[in-house]
Amino acid sequence: MSDNVIVYHGEQLARYHFGAEHPFGPKRHDAFVERLHQSGLDSQVTRGEPATAGREAIERFHTREYVDEVEAASKSGRGMLDPDTPAVKGIYDAAATVVGTGLAALDQLMAGNYPRAFIPIAGLHHAYRDRAAGFCVFNDCGVLIETLREVYGIRRIAYVDIDAHHGDGVFYSFEYDPEVFIVDVHEDGRYLYPGSGFSQETGKGEAAGTKLNIPMPMQADDEQFLAIWPEAENFLEQKRPEVILLQCGADSLKGDPITHLHYSEASHAHVTRRLCHLADKTSEGRLLALGGGGYNLDNLATAWTAVVKAMIDFTGDEAARRTVIS
Template identity: 60%
Template sequence: MTIHTTAERRIGVYGGEQLARYGFGDGHPFGPDRHDAFWDALAESGLKAKIRSLPPVQARDEEVLRFHTGPYLEQVRQQSATGQGYLDYGDTPAVVGIYESALFVVGSTLDAVARILAGDLTRAMVPIAGLHHARRDGAAGFCVFNDCGVAIETLRQVHGIQRIAYVDIDAHHGDGVFYAFDDDPELAVVDFHEDGHYLYPGTGHADETGTGAARGTKLNVPLPPFAEDGQFLRLWSRAERFIENYRPQFILLQCGADALAGDPITHLQLSPAVHRQVTASLCRIADEICEGRLLAMGGGGYERDHTARAWTQVVAAMVETTERGIEP
């Protein structure tokens, strides 16, 4: 395998029409314009020249079934054809074509996993991904297929990677991932989110640390409404130690940007500097412990410009830490 010596050969970012299409129509919080806002910001930042732009990849049904149930996959397929009703109790409309676009989210995430493990990439980002609310048997909170959960199952079943750290800084608790693996002692979870007493889905309390043999392998950090950068970063040092002590073989980051000040559906007041610092921290840990293996998935974020800036900071941290690592 060719060993690349420049950062642009090591950082992959996925984009294209099939990923942009994942959403629920213009005017919906999760609309197709989120994708283009990010790519415009990335181009303006000058970072686009330092990364590999990779096209979306479509997953196969059998890959989705590593996490989701057969009856649920069939439900999505059928309702996607008709565009009738909701896939959950009222948050996730069954728009025409959502089945196919959700497959591209999953497939792009899995392609990134495979490239990182093969050494073709050191790190990667899939901006339209991180659909962390979907359950094994159902949709939830704008999330049709849980690409995070499929990635975890694929790392285990296909690649033989057992010890995985899943880090989630979306304003909403990643309940679809957390409860699917709350009894799994080999999945470490670190989840910073707005306190569930004030925000959907109402879960992720500090005393939820895993069940059975997995007790103590999950770290929920609920933040009060209107928390700012200083409060987040004071708590982040504990998360760093938690991940370092766990010594994962692969790190997944759900970098939702709806915790930023000005988001229309949440109350936290963070800035994009948090995304940069968290990503840089995880890159350092990944370089020290697991051969640099880090995959970021965009998650939420509903104020377009703020979301684009936060995700651009994620890419900037990936590029800077990688360039630093290859300096002579």
């Protein structure tokens, strides 16, 4: 068993979904867990149990009025939180568990118990401070960033997002923050929801130059991804973050039903290895990976297992020199 990686999964976490007919359906969590077991990697990591966040933690990012709205909608189970996000019964507790599990993982990293952690049902990067968006009820990424600030006194935070969709709820919430360094590699917003994340968007005010958006053309593959990655890595290395968050959405793999990129799991493995290397240099090894999107079950199981394997296999400079997963 690796003493370096903790992976969170469990029935509580699996409850975050919107029903069998919705793209964010009930089988995503179990598809990953089954693949983790089939690969034998479950015996090489520590299993972390899901946890549920209280309102105080959720409201580090979200407004009280919005949290009230979600709580009320969750009890009725009727209506829509946004055009893509049904107000299913119990969604408040499910979303609070996504947030709480991220906070539990963050506790482990900050205590020095594990340098790396992975959570499959996480990375809900579209929700804004005052509203739901794009299958995302509470923005666990935003709560984690605010918690690093308020609880741990961490200032320099890197948020890296390789989901096919631009992480707009994170980007625009911290667009004016000069110490949240964002790298977001996504399908060009001219072709895909949420229609944002253009290369000229680099942060505003004092934060100008602290964000890097890299829109990718439809059908971009591993070769094209690996060609742009050094720019992203150089950007991050110059910023010297104290903690790194990775949103590793699997909807950027070829064959996803709602996106148009053509990566394989090799891109996800490569980014994970390189971020492990950077984290060892600048962040005391601290890397928290969040599953994000992915609506082809085989793809998400493959990509997320590759992320976990890359974390397990990383052994410093030797691992950092590898470019693709075998």
